[in-house]
Amino acid sequence: xxxxxxxxxxxxxxxxxxxxxxxxxxxxxxxxxxxxxxxxxxxxxxxxxxxxxxxxxxxxxxxxxxxxxxxxxxxxxxxxxxxxxxxxxxxxxxxxxxxxxxxxxxxxxxxxxxxxxxxxxxxxxxxxxxxxxxxxxxxxxxxxxxxxxxxxxxxxxxxxxxxxxxxxxxxxxxxxxxxxxxxxxxxxxxxxxxxxxxxxxxxxxxxxxxxxxxxxxxxxxxxxxxxxxxxxxxxxxxxxxxxxxxxxxxxxxxxxxxxxxxxxxxxxxxxxxxxxxxxxxxxxxxxxxxxxxxxxxxxxxxxxxxxxxxxxxxxxxxxxxxxxxxxxxxxxxxxxxxxxxxxxxxxxxxxxxxxxxxxxxxxxxxxxxxxxxxxxxxxxxxxxxxxxxxxxxxxxxxxxxxxxxxxxxxxxxxxxxxxxxxxxxxxxxxxxxxxxxxxxxxxxxxxxxxxxxxxxxxxxxxxxxxxxxxxxxxxxxxxxxxxxxxxxxxxxxxxxxxxxxxxx
Amino acid sequence: xxxxxxxxxxxxxxxxxxxxxxxxxxxxxxxxxxxxxxxxxxxxxxxxxxxxxxxxxxxxxxxxxxxxxxxxxxxxxxxxxxxxxxxxxxxxxxxxxxxxxxxxxxxxxxxx
Numbered sequence: 001x002x003x004x005x006x007x008x009x010x011x012x013x014x015x016x017x018x019x020x021x022x023x024x025x026x027x028x029x030x031x032x033x034x035x036x037x038x039x040x041x042x043x044x045x046x047x048x049x050x051x052x053x054x055x056x057x058x059x060x061x062x063x064x065x066x067x068x069x070x071x072x073x074x075x076x077x078x079x080x081x082x083x084x085x086x087x088x089x090x091x092x093x094x095x096x097x098x099x100x101x102x103x104x105x106x107x108x109x110x111x112x113x114x115x116x117x118x119x120x121x122x123x124x125x126x127x128x129x130x131x132x133x134x135x136x137x138x139x140x141x142x143x144x145x146x147x148x149x150x151x152x153x154x155x156x157x158x159x160x161x162x163x164x165x166x167x168x169x170x171x172x173x174x175x176x177x178x179x180x181x182x183x184x185x186x187x188x189x190x191x192x193x194x195x196x197x198x199x200x201x202x203x204x205x206x207x208x209x210x211x212x213x214x215x216x217x218x219x220x221x222x223x224x225x226x227x228x229x230x231x232x233x234x235x236x237x238x239x240x241x242x243x244x245x246x247x248x249x250x251x252x253x254x255x256x257x258x259x260x261x262x263x264x265x266x267x268x269x270x271x272x273x274x275x276x277x278x279x280x281x282x283x284x285x286x287x288x289x290x291x292x293x294x295x296x297x298x299x300x301x302x303x304x305x306x307x308x309x310x311x312x313x314x315x316x317x318x319x320x321x322x323x324x325x326x327x328x329x330x331x332x333x334x335x336x337x338x339x340x341x342x343x344x345x346x347x348x349x350x351x352x353x354x355x356x357x358x359x360x361x362x363x364x365x366x367x368x369x370x371x372x373x374x375x376x377x378x379x380x381x382x383x384x385x386x387x388x389x390x391x392x393x394x395x396x397x398x399x400x401x402x403x404x405x406x407x408x409x410x411x412x413x414x415x416x417x418x419x420x421x422x423x424x425x426x427x428x429x430x431x432x433x434x435x436x437x438x439x440x441x442x443x444x445x446x447x448x449x450x451x452x453x454x455x456x457x458x459x460x461x462x463x464x465x466x467x468x469x470x471x472x473x474x475x476x477x478x479x480x481x482x483x484x485x486x487x488x489x490x491x492x493x494x495x496x497x498x499x500x501x502x503x504x
Numbered sequence: 505x506x507x508x509x510x511x512x513x514x515x516x517x518x519x520x521x522x523x524x525x526x527x528x529x530x531x532x533x534x535x536x537x538x539x540x541x542x543x544x545x546x547x548x549x550x551x552x553x554x555x556x557x558x559x560x561x562x563x564x565x566x567x568x569x570x571x572x573x574x575x576x577x578x579x580x581x582x583x584x585x586x587x588x589x590x591x592x593x594x595x596x597x598x599x600x601x602x603x604x605x606x607x608x609x610x611x612x613x614x615x616x
Binding site: 059117120121124125127128131132135138140141143144145146147150151154155158161162164165168169172174209213268474475476477480481484 | 515519522523528531535538539542545546549552572573575576579580583584586587590591594595597598601602607610611613614615616
């Protein structure tokens, strides 16, 4: 198993460069890598004992592969394959697929590593690959958005490196467990890096612009898996060290509320999805023990929504309300929205139930508010006007050719899009098997009430609301400046906690 | 202790430079200064127990520097250097339409 893990980790990087040599095979190779990862994740689920690997010597690379990593790796595999399907006929160059695969590989290594330096390398490779993907269209805007992303993440990672060094100084090891007994400033610096990278709480304000201005497949990758590379180590640390756990949960709850506050007032589809990603990462962190399953469902839904939002005729909700959507596209949107709001039959339901069972008592109210907010945000999609569903309309459209579609002014949909959506939404239904115990009467009633309250408040209040929250906080200088504030906040939280532990 | 203060001072200078410098290239240079500070910090911690290059020599009985932080920071230097190269290429592209490279102007032009 050790050898398999190493081969599996190295394969994407090897194939990534092979893609560049064999551009004709690019799509097939990319898809193959995603399937290999999926197979590896399944293998992790079948294996009950976690796999601990210590490479080289005492100071070498440490890896931990268990079910938690399995969930994240599976998310990565499914999202990557959906993105490859989506781009199948879009004429993307081999360079694009190469970056997708390098990104896939580095995210995978972030999901199995267990020491701070391996994680650092993985996160930096992620930044570079993500930058190249964001800047793929080569327009000024895309380059600026990419540069901004690279700047924020690199500055955060410099703080992180300092923290890693302080951990090493205390324990002569870079292992995650070294966080226990390290000075508070070490924990604060490492957390600053990870929070900024994962888009959590106020250090996550770089995320909306980056995710909304990228091309849809790239947004899907970024929102679906890449931010989770920053969140996963936090979850892992929270599970390993019980004194870290309350801090992680605290940031989880605050980011869930913050993200959803912005999401309900947002008028732009992709920005709304991006803000909602921030809030959902909070759900993952609020219950670290079951975060894996939540991350899986969220990754699938969010990439499906980003891919679908990319083909809508407009990005503005106001305009969309006057333009009936194609029935099938609406159906895809609605299924994804239902899942993320926690509607039974889709695995978002199981994930929500599981998370709410693992919350701390005083977090429950805030998380319920966040769940209602989710209902409100996605009511925007569900209540969009749309054509009637009729399954043979497709044939009619094909029969009289493209003239009809030009009349409609709609983009021609590639079959790849439907492949991608089927993969993601199918994954959502299948993922129910991970937690089928959720289906009891009381469990079913609660999310239905939450959704009903959300929809009602959407129709009554938020549909007409014109409040626009200022986006001053997303200015570049503020993004960097906020890091210093976060550092003080983190230091203060951790310091008071460790004092409490020392006294107890 | 004094050296540590200098190192932290360098990191802080770099960080403040990223915030307060207006020009994009200056921001990148500030980031370089910050990463220089971090690298120096690693080297400093590595030399806590000894200053000699960690190559074992049986004839001498000296205190060696800790090789682990040095090895680690070597990786970080390479990564930092490649990121900087990438950023400068991006800035070159941007400079065609924004010759002054004022961050606020670029931001205004490129935010929806």
